[in-house]
Amino acid sequence: MEIKEEMQQRIAKIEQALQSYLPKQEAFPPVIFEAMRYSLFAGGKRLRPILVLAACEAVGGQENEAMPFACALEMIHTYSLIHDDLPAMDNDDYRRGRLTSHKVYGEDMAILAGDGLLHHAMETMAAACYANPSQKSTGAMLAIARGAGINGMLTGQVVDVYMEGKPLDAQTLEFIHLHKTAAMIRGALEAGATVGGADAETIQKFGLAGEKIGMAFQILDDILDVTGTEEELGKPIHSDEKNEKTTYVTLYGITQSKEIAARLTEEACQIWDEMGESCRFLHALTAYLLQRTY
């Protein structure tokens, strides 16, 4: 099966599960559930939940056991986008080709919609752990909480905001990318492998591959902001230049940035190769992500 087709099938499953985990829009008060749904069902690529499910599958785990963690991770990712877009943060008007949450619902409801998605991710994972308390379920929850938390994504966002308008050195930029983007992708693969029942050594390898994929993914984002079109990306291009942001492109240029991303992708694929046939889809997906810029 073509990788795109395979991804579409998985996305369909995830969309259905996300629907089931979120309260109906008629729930009281409607505005918050509408705002949460507006951002959660905005045509995201669902990369992170796909990675959770794929890692679980690769180590022989059950998809239904991984699904709550996959959906929770997507809720956390969506919350982070809503808060990143706020006027006090990046002050972005568009995301995925649509108005951002605070432009539609106001700043107060956008903050609360983000909070609500983070709360609901916590509740969804806690419910899954309570239904089946084990080191597998609680370990998956911990991997996601760590990837997202104050030693992960949140810290990356803090440094990003804190350094706004200042030129960054290579080390600080790597810190931001590693935390803001790679930590959650690392968490996705760790969580999937953990809930799937992998041993500690295997979980660690999945995590390492996740970190490399996450870095490559973010470097490609830096590149696409320069080389992509607004239609392809669903958001304004050249936003980094406009915001005077230091990126891999400004530090290393496009050619070298592509080389770094290709090398990281290659290293991740080597990990999948070592794991063998069970990681075939993860290998194909990793290679596919790199192709976005070519």
Next chain:
Amino acid sequence: MEIKEEMQQRIAKIEQALQSYLPKQEAFPPVIFEAMRYSLFAGGKRLRPILVLAACEAVGGQENEAMPFACALEMIHTYSLIHDDLPAMDNDDYRRGRLTSHKVYGEDMAILAGDGLLHHAMETMAAACYANPSQKSTGAMLAIARGAGINGMLTGQVVDVYMEGKPLDAQTLEFIHLHKTAAMIRGALEAGATVGGADAETIQKFGLAGEKIGMAFQILDDILDVTGTEEELGKPIHSDEKNEKTTYVTLYGITQSKEIAARLTEEACQIWDEMGESCRFLHALTAYLLQRTY
């Protein structure tokens, strides 16, 4: 022992535990950890974590097993205050006699400090569940997640913000108080009883008592905003009147509001009486909370 003295002892233990769960201020980037600490160590009453520990103790559980959940609940409570105070929400400059987070650290860092505390509550609870996976630990986490989440505190805040400036009927005001305040106090007592190993029926009774205590507590807050002094409360008085907020005082008057709070307190104390000697401290604490207005 006097109830005040007993509470001070418990507060000291909780302060120490909170310190141990939070990264040192030197951690990178310092600003976010400083902002999280600024609000978390601002002289709060620690009522919610005290209730978690007291419930656990009352059903014969171990304090050290309850402590991560007690501290997580206080982190969630603190995050909710930081976000409630934001310019896009209540736009308050003072809290507990000190400048609010966004006045000290800016709006962006205040949003992130709140997010960070919610993330860290999730991580603290997930780590406790992973260290000891059981229905007790995961059930405690679920009780807290539910109390805080989109069918609990968060929804109360949403309706509060959404109805701002509009007169409320009794039903809507009760909805807000039940969700914004009582749900977390209910969650505290449920979580403590759950991690302490209580059976389902007992947990339910603790939850019901928590709901009554939470409602009484919030009605007293409404009263104190009219009858208290700024020194006693550490925040401006008459803020509800200034913000044209419907409260129990505006709907029922001071005398009847006090009667309602006293009745709720009495009902909670009856639950503790039925439970017997093990709930002595909870009984004393419940009665003490009511005395704040007399």
